[in-house]
Amino acid sequence: MKTMQLKIGGMSCSACAKAIEREVAKLAGIAQASVNYATEKLQVSFDESKITIEQVQEAVVKAGYSVIPVQQKKEIIIPIGGMTCSACALAIEKAVQKLTGIELASVNFATEKLLVRYDPVLVRISEIKQTIINAGYQPLEITTTEQVDEDKKRKEKEISTLWLKFKVSLIFSVPLLYIAMGGMLNWPLPQAILPMNYPLVYALLEILLVIPVVIAGRKFYTVGTKAILRLSPNMDSLIAMGTSAAIIYSLYSTARIALGDFQYVNDLYFETAGVIITLILLGKSLEAVSKGRTSEAIKKLMGLAPKTATVLHGELEMEIPIEEVEVGDIIVVKPGGKIPVDGEVTEGHSSVDESMLTGESIPREKLQGDKVFGASMNKTGSIRFKATRVGSDTALAQIIKLVEDAQGSKAPIAQMADIVAGYFVPAVFVIAVLSALAWFISGQSAVFSLTIFIAVLVIACPCALGLATPTAIMVGTGKGAENGVLIKGGAALETTHKIKTIIFDKTGTITEGRPEVTDIIVTSSYGADELLRLAASAEKGSEHPLGEAIVRGAEKAKLELIKGEGFHAIPGRGIEVTLAGNNVLLGNSKLMIEQGIELAELVNQVDRLATEGKTPMYIAIDKQAAGVIAVADIVKPSSALAIKKLQEMGIEVAMITGDNEKTAQAIGKEVGIELVLAEVLPQDKANEVKKLQAAGKIVAMVGDGINDAPALAQADIGIAIGSGTDVAIESADIVLMRSDLMDVPTAIQLSKSTIRNIKQNLFWAFGYNVAGIPIAAGLLFAFGGPKLNPIFAAAAMSLSSVSVLTNALRLKRFKPYRALVENELGMVEKPRDLPINILTIDLKTKDNNLTVKEKKIMKKTIKIEGMSCGHCVKRVENALQALEGIEKVEVVLADNEAIIEGSTTLTDEKIQLAITDAGYTVVSITTN
Amino acid sequence: MKKIIIIIAALFVALSITACQSLDVVGTGAITSFTEVAKNLSEPISSDPVNNGWSLAAPGGERFVWSKDFSAKGMSDLMMEFDIQPFLAAGLQPEKLDKNIYLYDKLANKLMVHAELGDTQFKSASSTDPLATFKEIVTAYRTSVNYHEKLDHYNIAFGGGNMFEWAKNLTTNDKDIVFVLNPATLISAGVDPLKVEGWVFAKVEIKNAQGDKELVDKLLKPYNLQ
Numbered sequence A: 001m002k003t004m005q006l007k008i009g010g011m012s013c014s015a016c017a018k019a020i021e022r023e024v025a026k027l028a029g030i031a032q033a034s035v036n037y038a039t040e041k042l043q044v045s046f047d048e049s050k051i052t053i054e055q056v057q058e059a060v061v062k063a064g065y066s067v068i069p070v071q072q073k074k075e076i077i078i079p080i081g082g083m084t085c086s087a088c089a090l091a092i093e094k095a096v097q098k099l100t101g102i103e104l105a106s107v108n109f110a111t112e113k114l115l116v117r118y119d120p121v122l123v124r125i126s127e128i129k130q131t132i133i134n135a136g137y138q139p140l141e142i143t144t145t146e147q148v149d150e151d152k153k154r155k156e157k158e159i160s161t162l163w164l165k166f167k168v169s170l171i172f173s174v175p176l177l178y179i180a181m182g183g184m185l186n187w188p189l190p191q192a193i194l195p196m197n198y199p200l201v202y203a204l205l206e207i208l209l210v211i212p213v214v215i216a217g218r219k220f221y222t223v224g225t226k227a228i229l230r231l232s233p234n235m236d237s238l239i240a241m242g243t244s245a246a247i248i249y250s251l252y253s254t255a256r257i258a259l260g261d262f263q264y265v266n267d268l269y270f271e272t273a274g275v276i277i278t279l280i281l282l283g284k285s286l287e288a289v290s291k292g293r294t295s296e297a298i299k300k301l302m303g304l305a306p307k308t309a310t311v312l313h314g315e316l317e318m319e320i321p322i323e324e325v326e327v328g329d330i331i332v333v334k335p336g337g338k339i340p341v342d343g344e345v346t347e348g349h350s351s352v353d354e355s356m357l358t359g360e361s362i363p364r365e366k367l368q369g370d371k372v373f374g375a376s377m378n379k380t381g382s383i384r385f386k387a388t389r390v391g392s393d394t395a396l397a398q399i400i401k402l403v404e405d406a407q408g409s410k411a412p413i414a415q416m417a418d419i420v421a422g423y424f425v426p427a428v429f430v431i432a433v434l435s436a437l438a439w440f441i442s443g444q445s446a447v448f449s450l451t452i453f454i455a456v457l458v459i460a461c462p463c464a465l466g467l468a469t470p471t472a473i474m475v476g477t478g479k480g481a482e483n484g485v486l487i488k489g490g491a492a493l494e495t496t497h498k499i500k501t502i503i504f505d506k507t508g509t510i511t512e513g514r515p516e517v518t519d520i521i522v523t524s525s526y527g528a529d530e531l532l533r534l535a536a537s538a539e540k541g542s543e544h545p546l547g548e549a550i551v552r553g554a555e556k557a558k559l560e561l562i563k564g565e566g567f568h569a570i571p572g573r574g575i576e577v578t579l580a581g582n583n584v585l586l587g588n589s590k591l592m593i594e595q596g597i598e599l600a601e602l603v604n605q606v607d608r609l610a611t612e613g614k615t616p617m618y619i620a621i622d623k624q625a626a627g628v629i630a631v632a633d634i635v636k637p638s639s640a641l642a643i644k645k646l647q648e649m650g651i652e653v654a655m656i657t658g659d660n661e662k663t664a665q666a667i668g669k670e671v672g673i674e675l676v677l678a679e680v681l682p683q684d685k686a687n688e689v690k691k692l693q694a695a696g697k698i699v700a701m702v703g704d705g706i707n708d709a710p711a712l713a714q715a716d717i718g719i720a721i722g723s724g725t726d727v728a729i730e731s732a733d734i735v736l737m738r739s740d741l742m743d744v745p746t747a748i749q750l751s752k753s754t755i756r757n758i759k760q761n762l763f764w765a766f767g768y769n770v771a772g773i774p775i776a777a778g779l780l781f782a783f784g785g786p787k788l789n790p791i792f793a794a795a796a797m798s799l800s801s802v803s804v805l806t807n808a809l810r811l812k813r814f815k816p817y818r819a820l821v822e823n824e825l826g827m828v829e830k831p832r833d834l835p836i837n838i839l840t841i842d843l844k845t846k847d848n849n850l851t852v853k854e855k856k857i858m859k860k861t862i863k864i865e866g867m868s869c870g871h872c873v874k875r876v877e878n879a880l881q882a883l884e885g886i887e888k889v890e891v892v893l894a895d896n897e898a899i900i901e902g903s904t905t906l907t908d909e910k911i912q913l914a915i916t917d918a919g920y921t922v923v924s925i926t927t928n
Numbered sequence B: 001m002k003k004i005i006i007i008i009a010a011l012f013v014a015l016s017i018t019a020c021q022s023l024d025v026v027g028t029g030a031i032t033s034f035t036e037v038a039k040n041l042s043e044p045i046s047s048d049p050v051n052n053g054w055s056l057a058a059p060g061g062e063r064f065v066w067s068k069d070f071s072a073k074g075m076s077d078l079m080m081e082f083d084i085q086p087f088l089a090a091g092l093q094p095e096k097l098d099k100n101i102y103l104y105d106k107l108a109n110k111l112m113v114h115a116e117l118g119d120t121q122f123k124s125a126s127s128t129d130p131l132a133t134f135k136e137i138v139t140a141y142r143t144s145v146n147y148h149e150k151l152d153h154y155n156i157a158f159g160g161g162n163m164f165e166w167a168k169n170l171t172t173n174d175k176d177i178v179f180v181l182n183p184a185t186l187i188s189a190g191v192d193p194l195k196v197e198g199w200v201f202a203k204v205e206i207k208n209a210q211g212d213k214e215l216v217d218k219l220l221k222p223y224n225l226q
Helices: A014-026 A053-062 A086-097 A125-134 A147-182 A199-216 A218-229 A235-258 A262-267 A270-294 A296-302 A395-408 A412-441 A446-459 A462-482 A490-496 A506-510 A528-539 A545-556 A589-594 A602-611 A639-648 A661-671 A682-694 A706-714 A726-731 A743-776 A790-813 A817-825 A870-881 A908-917 B002-019 B025-039 B085-089 B130-140 B183-188
Strands: A002-009 A030-036 A041-046 A066-068 A074-081 A102-108 A113-118 A143-145 A308-313 A316-321 A330-333 A342-347 A350-353 A364-366 A383-389 A485-487 A501-505 A511-523 A564-570 A574-579 A582-587 A615-621 A624-635 A652-656 A675-677 A699-703 A717-721 A734-736 A837-841 A851-854 A858-865 A886-892 A897-902 A921-927 B046-048 B053-057 B063-067 B078-083 B102-105 B110-115 B145-148 B153-159 B162-167 B177-181 B200-207 B213-223
Touching: A002 A053, A014 A030, A014 A041, A014 A053, A014 A218, A014 A235, A014 A462, A041 A053, A053 A066, A074 A125, A086 A102, A086 A113, A086 A125, A113 A125, A147 A199, A147 A270, A199 A218, A199 A235, A199 A262, A199 A270, A199 B025, A218 A235, A235 A262, A235 A270, A235 A412, A235 A446, A262 B025, A270 A446, A270 A790, A296 A395, A395 A462, A395 A485, A412 A446, A412 A462, A412 A490, A412 A743, A446 A743, A446 A790, A462 A485, A462 A490, A462 A743, A462 A790, A485 A490, A485 A743, A490 A717, A490 A743, A501 A506, A501 A682, A501 A706, A506 A511, A506 A624, A506 A652, A506 A661, A506 A699, A511 A528, A511 A545, A511 A602, A528 A545, A528 A564, A528 A574, A528 A582, A528 A615, A528 A624, A545 A615, A545 A624, A582 A589, A589 A615, A602 A615, A602 A624, A602 A661, A624 A661, A639 A652, A639 A661, A639 A743, A652 A661, A652 A682, A661 A675, A682 A699, A682 A706, A699 A706, A706 A717, A706 A726, A734 A743, A743 A790, A743 A817, A858 A908, A870 A886, A870 A897, A870 A908, A908 A921, B025 B130, B025 B145, B025 B153, B025 B162, B053 B130, B063 B130, B078 B085, B078 B153, B078 B162, B110 B153, B183 B213
Parallel strands: A501 A652, A501 A699, A511 A837, A652 A675, A699 A717, A717 A734
Antiparallel strands: A002 A041, A002 A066, A030 A041, A074 A113, A074 A143, A102 A113, A308 A316, A308 A330, A330 A383, A342 A383, A350 A364, A485 A734, A511 A624, A564 A574, A574 A582, A582 A615, A615 A624, A837 A851, A858 A897, A858 A921, A886 A897, B046 B053, B053 B063, B063 B078, B078 B110, B102 B110, B145 B153, B153 B162, B162 B177, B177 B213, B200 B213
């Protein structure tokens, strides 16, 4: 089974979409055919053994629409160096044309450029370039024409054509309306066209004026007539029938005038037809512009990727088009440059702004081995990285595809609108005929009945119904993408607003998923740094997560580790190692007791830490208890706030984890979750979701790991954290690009806003037709009220589509709760280096009057003069990092400043001296 | 776009060329119908030497006169003539009549409504054919010839609401010719319009040049010629 998308042209309303769906679905081998009127795309799933895509295209064309070819071939212009005469040009053309997959190779000797049209599946640019080199010439920098641009150009052309048609129509409709209405409104008219004196001239002049209008709106007649012949009338059919009725009757009146029945001058309705066409063209033009705006988010995403990349060839840096970057290439990105493709840092360090992809406003530190993503902005340092994913495999390309697919999908709420739209046009036609007949039979004139017929046909607007849902979904999913919330489809977007219960996975979702050193309890024999240094030295090389956490803690504190000897892991107990001749034991109480070590007061502290959900480890040096180091998976900064917000929204929040009850409860308490499901095996997570669903609840599951995938799939809505595994992301309905739970309420808030918007749109679209059609049918007139002029009916019809689109565009003003919190409370999330709680215990005195000292971190901003390049930055960084007590250094060349964090013992004098020694001048030092 | 402009321009030119005559269905129809009226008169159209024109006489003696030469001083371009007696009986004080519109011929006991259509030096090319002269007047003073939709009549306007009307289709219309007077000036000259014997005082629906409908008071003297 294969699924493909085709771009469809010529649709004018959702009835067209329905007609195409019907035609395609009739074909053998079609599993599913779905047309999105807003995106003008047909998504078709078919059995390749039974039907080809060409046959599907034929069916679309047969239905009266066009399939806009998706440009498979690419065109590039390669500037060529080294040509001396036209024979060189010929030689290059011949050489390139010999390659498989080349459709066109044309060298312009004057401009020294080769235009190549090629199939990227069959031939690579590098092969073309190599061929040019082999022919003895030098291929230079390449420019490409992207398909995105083609699509944009096509849309722009469509909009400009519609505007032109509207203008032509307007130019002729205004005098037509003036002439027609002039009499009634006592506007002056030239003697030669006075209707009572020169009725035939008057009628012919109206015909002359209506002709260009009809030509401008000829699409309504061609498409509308074809649709009628296929017995699947659409909006164009209604316009065509309505205006044709007016024109044909007016032509008949003209003939009668010519035959001497001058009173027929009163029965000319050319201006009705002309103004209806003009107003519909205006509506269509505004609709086209508005439809374009609904997909702005995706255009923004597409525009993020840079056009070129600087690739390292040996020691030479070469700027090449991004299309030529291949996996494994080493790419250089300088400060201020954009990262072209996804990769892994091999050299250098920098902070990278990934906000364009994740919405995360704070740049992330990137060191060797860290992943970088295409389209993100390198801020401070120069880095080199190895390309791991290029082209359509990059995170950006995947996001674009995800958003595009979501925007093309249909929400269940759209089903009702689709069904109604399918029957709408024939029903309107029947109503129009019946209304006209009823009035005629009741004694009204043929002209009166005709105006009723036209007004009903013209006022009915299936396009507003067709646009109500997809436009809101396009804007909603686009807005989600802008805010780092990727919603995979209309169904997910719709279900999200119904969520009653949310289950959060603990590790990696509520917590950071990476244990950190949280507490150090020291005896009087050793200081905290020394104890951490020894513990980290002992654990160096350990693959145990707790050991890794201790090593990371020491690295953060810039502690120099000692090389250990005789490392010995004691399963279920801990480790033993010799450091600088001292025996070091690191492990649990069992290890200490077995080794006969007196733990004394430390036991109480260890119990306390365990109750807090932390994992404490004793350290003994030379068989003497030296202290305790506790590690814990810390809660993400925004978790508690996000959970509070969800609870305020009336959503029940639960936490699920495989961890022990004590730890789970501690974390639950910290973030405000009462319903904690602890010690749940991975395979049972989905069952817990099922249990809640069985109670009739709409359940969402938020997780990040492979073990969460079944639960994510089981839940009504699976929400995966973007930093999570691919399996989790695949299984989820919503992907949060940030590892920030504040995006969960944002997703629900967005879903609620979008669904509310869809309901408003449907209300207006249905309400408009429900109210408009009876009025047009003369209901008010029957009770002594006015009769609806078909011109006003046309204006109302155009207004309905425009009002639905305008309402959908209001969603662009959506403000996520996160932004409101940031703006109103000034809360800006920053990367945290949590202080380690340090407790000193005097074991000799067993003094219980403990003192808790929190490690103080000081932050200073230093304004520096004299830095001019990346090397200067590096020099200043090195000078500052060499200072004792420094924990973090960030030098920003653009701002001529350095921001440092470290111990309070760091004095301004020491800082100034270090920078001066490095060759730069300190302008000011500010303590933050 | 260019094609559209060319097509429209061509059609405009074609229309302009042919507009004057063949598209003037009211003018053409007015002449044709007037010819039919002439054929159905009990007395043929006769010469009117006083006005140097032609006279169409109704069965009741009322006359519609059109001149061959509009340049002649002291003569009417158009004229309607009636017996004054019914008006006098209805209270008419002739001295109060507007001299620009009405003439009172005491000797002949006639009331005349006259009109000067314009200052053009109109002279008919034909001195022997009254209908040819009438056709020339219609062509030259086309704006004075109108179609009265309500009665399915053509008329030639004298100005001031007075006119001479004739049926477009004599076979279907029971008012083949109608002398139409605006009663306002007569009322101000003492006439009680309801008491003018042989004349009908009525509200008549007319359309102005723009096509607006109006109900106006008229004194009518209709004749069915068939």
